Amino acid sequence: MHLFFTDVQKVRNVSAVPGLSAAELSGVLDRFAPALGTPVLLSDSMWPVEPLCGWFRELSLNRRSAKTMHAYAYTTLMLLRFLNARGLDLVSATELDVLEFRRWRLDDGDEIVGEAAWDRDAAAIGCLYDFLVRQGVVERRPWRSTTRQPRSLSSGTRRDLRVRHMELEQYLYFRDVGFGGLASDGDLDDRFRGWRPHRNRAACELALLTGMRVQEWSTLLLPELGLLDGRRAGTADVELGACAKFGHHRSVYVPADAIDLLDPYLLLERPEIVEKAQSALRRAHRDLFVVTRLEADGAKARGVLDGSSVTRSIRGMAADLRRIAVRETGDGLDPLALFIGAGGRMLTASGWDRVRWAAWERMKARAAGAAHVLPRRCWVYHDLRHTFALRLLIYLTRLALDDAQRQRAPMSTLLGHMSGNPLLQVQRRLGHASPATTYRYIRYLKDPMREVDEAFRCWTAAGGATYADIARQLMVFGDGDAAQR
Template identity: 80%
Template structure:
């Protein structure tokens, strides 16, 4: 079997389908695979493998992201191969077969996976069998319902939130030395040979001061921040939509400090990138979304996409469409994306990863020569660490503010309504876009180390009683035995 992922633009460019023009071939593909990146599984004789191909099409119609569809396709195609090696198919598989596949993935495959990755595999298999049930292709799922003592496909492992946050000195070292190419003392590093330090520093500041995920801040467009207006706003408010996690809309406040750090990039680096990219953009203009005007105060764009004049809501544009969006200025094509790379295209996640690793190497080198080792962690920073830092700092500030308001009112307790409106956890949850308060609640443990309180409590006890930890443990055991004898 062969797994492919559709791309209408590639088909249009190729023009090699016998008996069909490029536009006719792309129309046929668009009907079969309505979303770019839709998986297609073909047999050795190049026929679609059913019912998986129909299921992939349903995932595309349900607006699943290409990333999710790709992961589901790899998992289910592996499951199908595993079953076929046993002379089975999806309809004839038993619970034992599914559990054997799980054990193979975890322990016996050439490249094994962990419990967290298996839970994603289990979600894909569960979604597939829901589809098979709806289509009447199976009478029931090949596994029993979950109980308190027995799990279904999931591992049952509860994974704690790993929070890696930065102190102020660490953040400045990362932003200015790693990404900005400055020397550890804040001066110019004349040996710096990095690329676009103003862009990278501005991206760090934007990620930190807004708490956005990388797929959210890296796909921002100029009109969303009001950067096509004159004069430019000091602060901005962005309505996230299709690029937010799960497509859950929320409002993001971009403070003045983040906007101010964008200016050197917008005035110095970005025009140079756009000028160098004009030849590439003009060559690929048929594959771009060429915007002719903004509508509804910058909330919508109108332009030519795939030969048709269309109007699109900016909030509803997915990352793929945002990467294609360019504005016809009369002097050339200007990408609508805020952060761009070579060729004038929006920088992808892999592009940002390359910038991150380059910054990490600079940080380690500068720390080794400048005695700044305390500012460099044992593992490379992730852009998501900036989101964790935002959450923790905001939670600390709002908690102190709430305590201060309670003291100022000189009340034994605030009213329930005031508590609900000013609850720091709920405010941080809204800012981060967490679907459940339980996710935000996990940040609390990082506000103060509880083990430090335990140490302090036992230290006071041992100082008063003159006992060691061993003495305390021995006494506790003796008391326990005495209680047991009395019982």
């Protein structure tokens, strides 16, 4: 068996297909071509392996990301080869066979995995068998459900993910020194030769003040923020769609401060990047989505794509289409993307990673006297989202407490409590599907370990006690308590 992944653009770039004109080929692809990265499994005789190819197409139609489809495909291929080696297939596999595959992945495979990786495998296998049941290929999943794990092969281990956030001093060092090229004391650093500090600082501010994920803020388009043709709105409500996690639509509020902080980049750096990129954009003109006009108050883009006139919902535009969207302004081609790099294209995830690691190396090199603001591991962009969530939760909690004190009531009415619940408000802003995900932030409202540190510090200051002395005294107190009981 051979596993491939679709790339429609490569087909479009073929100069000719026998029996089809360029326009006819484009029409066929627009109608039938699967999404970029859709897996295709072929037999040794190069025939599609069903029902797996049907399942892959369903994943594509359900707007699963290319990364997810890749992972599901490789898991399925491993399972299929494992079963074939035992003389079985997906239909004849029993619960024991699937459990043996799990043991092989965890303990005996060439590349054994941990429980977290197996849980991702289990999600893929469960999704596959759900499809097989719907198609009538099998009657039910081959494994039995239990009360603790109904319908799941997963390990059942609940992982308490750590919420890493920044304090104000840490954030300023991260933004100004790492991304902005300033010296540790806040002055300009003459030795700084970093690239596009205004763009990178603006990206940090936008991520912090909106709580968007990196795949969301890095793929924003100018019309989504009302920033075309010199126009500016005080604030913006961005309707996220295809670029949101799992494609779950939600609205994100962008405050006026975040838009104001874009000005140095939009006025100084971005025009220079666009001007230098004109020759590259012109050469790639036939591969671009050239937008001729925006419709429905900027919600739709109409233009030419692969020689055909098309209209696309901006909210529904995936990152690969956003990356090639440009406007013909009369002075040249202007990318619709907010954050762009060399060649006028939207920065990829790897491009933003290079920016982050360069900033980290710079922060470490200039950490003399400021080492306390650096964590042990490199900051990631998602830490800005955590910081947004925690700061917003703290602020809303304080508002709720102040409101309760003004009303002189231990608790407001049930309706008021539900509508003003800080946790639910933060959940909605972050786009979390479950309150349990947002609940992780509650522990950081008050960190008990800080109080423990203060207690030990007081002991040490008062009597010169060491941690060993304290431990011995606690053991004595414990024995006394035991004797009394």
